[in-house]
Amino acid sequence: MNEKKAEPGTFVIFGGAGDLSRRKLLPALARLFERGDLDRVHVVGLSREPIGDDAFRRIAADALVQAGRPPNVVERFCHRLHAHSLGRNGDDGYHSLAARLTAIEEIHGLPQNRVYYLAVPPDAVTQTSACLSAAGLTSSRGFTRVIVEKPFGRDLASAETLNDELHRYFQETQIYRIDHYLGKETVQNLLVFRFANSIFESLWNRERVRAVEITVAEELGVGSRAGYYDKSGALRDMVQNHITQLLTLVAMEVPSAFEAQAIRYEKIKVLRSIAPIDCEDVVRGRYVAGKVNGIDVPGYLDEEGVPAGSETETLVAMRLAVDTWRWQGVPFYLRSGKRMKSRSTQIVVHFRDVPVSLFRNVVSGLDTPDVLVITVQPDEGFSLHFDVKIPGQPFRLQRVPLSFKYNQAFAEMPEAYETLLSDVWHGDQTLFVHADEVLESWRIYTPLLEHPPPVVPYVAGTSGPPEADRLTASGKGLWTPE
Numbered sequence: 001m002n003e004k005k006a007e008p009g010t011f012v013i014f015g016g017a018g019d020l021s022r023r024k025l026l027p028a029l030a031r032l033f034e035r036g037d038l039d040r041v042h043v044v045g046l047s048r049e050p051i052g053d054d055a056f057r058r059i060a061a062d063a064l065v066q067a068g069r070p071p072n073v074v075e076r077f078c079h080r081l082h083a084h085s086l087g088r089n090g091d092d093g094y095h096s097l098a099a100r101l102t103a104i105e106e107i108h109g110l111p112q113n114r115v116y117y118l119a120v121p122p123d124a125v126t127q128t129s130a131c132l133s134a135a136g137l138t139s140s141r142g143f144t145r146v147i148v149e150k151p152f153g154r155d156l157a158s159a160e161t162l163n164d165e166l167h168r169y170f171q172e173t174q175i176y177r178i179d180h181y182l183g184k185e186t187v188q189n190l191l192v193f194r195f196a197n198s199i200f201e202s203l204w205n206r207e208r209v210r211a212v213e214i215t216v217a218e219e220l221g222v223g224s225r226a227g228y229y230d231k232s233g234a235l236r237d238m239v240q241n242h243i244t245q246l247l248t249l250v251a252m253e254v255p256s257a258f259e260a261q262a263i264r265y266e267k268i269k270v271l272r273s274i275a276p277i278d279c280e281d282v283v284r285g286r287y288v289a290g291k292v293n294g295i296d297v298p299g300y301l302d303e304e305g306v307p308a309g310s311e312t313e314t315l316v317a318m319r320l321a322v323d324t325w326r327w328q329g330v331p332f333y334l335r336s337g338k339r340m341k342s343r344s345t346q347i348v349v350h351f352r353d354v355p356v357s358l359f360r361n362v363v364s365g366l367d368t369p370d371v372l373v374i375t376v377q378p379d380e381g382f383s384l385h386f387d388v389k390i391p392g393q394p395f396r397l398q399r400v401p402l403s404f405k406y407n408q409a410f411a412e413m414p415e416a417y418e419t420l421l422s423d424v425w426h427g428d429q430t431l432f433v434h435a436d437e438v439l440e441s442w443r444i445y446t447p448l449l450e451h452p453p454p455v456v457p458y459v460a461g462t463s464g465p466p467e468a469d470r471l472t473a474s475g476k477g478l479w480t481p482e
Ligand code: BG6
Pocket: 218, 220, 237
């Protein structure tokens, strides 16, 4: 949590009663309120249709109870909620919003500190920003910040346009492009793990590392989001943002300071070093009917809302190279899929084997170099796997883990959105994505979007198509979810 007490102000949510707001934003704000971090912040939920304060408070209260917030917190927090309708007439609604914000600020003695969370469809981001600007809401006597949700563009060209348009209305220092993976404790811990512990950093290079795998596997299918997902697919939905963020944190050099600019600079350097990806090194998959956790699930094409003949992928696996001195020759394997065997986000670092095995004549099948598994979720933690001698005779070795589990060491893990919303309020951009970072990431993947490899099927509830296994150089199935 941020050390400094947060200034008072107003947090404005576009889509205040919408799904993201109910599931993530309001519970996170309530938690920050409860902890005394954002306890002097009022929340304005915006909608097209008139809702009214009472109805909005009821919607919020239901969501907070579901999220497990205690009744006294729900009640106190709800007093700080206000609803406002933008109506359907464009600019007028924004002028009335300006008047409403001023009124709320006057009544509650708040300075003009304002954060806008644009939980709106991607194609509405520019228009919303333009309307805010026309109503004089993009600057104030306090601070004004805007949070933009992913997807940030569909490819390099559209992301460039979106950046340019946003920069017409906001300075880069006002823009917070959110990637919720960066708010996860275990993702933040990657920097600590690497740069606060000299033992790992000294192994973190091509001399010692044979390959790195990053897997984000989900059990869930597309659910009710086919309308969005079918236009997106796994590459845009997960790889271009979440997985690429994990990759930059694993591959980056040590930043000159623990602050936003220095960290973003190193991440951008990694992205610029990624060699063009060969189509041969990419597998796109789509789940067909199968069983997940013993329950029958339909294939992607039979999910509600998926258009017939869809060519969208629900899994991407790829091999890429980070052409830096540190990583030259080390393959990075990235993989993300829906309806996989289990939910697991892991970074697996495969270390090189010993140059000559002392035990090769005594023990057979000794082909297991050391592995570090960083589990981002669930069951957060990490484990280092290495060989030990099994006590007694005959002489045999066994792979054992040296493990650390967050839930055994710490009482609670804040939700990603808690951390991120608090950081926005405190003006810390470290965990947000810079304009250049977005562009560099699209630069890597846009050629694949323009010339996508064919989609191959995989059975729901498995670890993906066999084609993905063949990507791994050893051919021995390097993918290793625990
Ligand atoms: C979102 C994607 O950004 O991340 C979803 O749009 C995905 O498709 C989700 O399910 C995964 O997030 P988490 O935190 O559950 O790993």
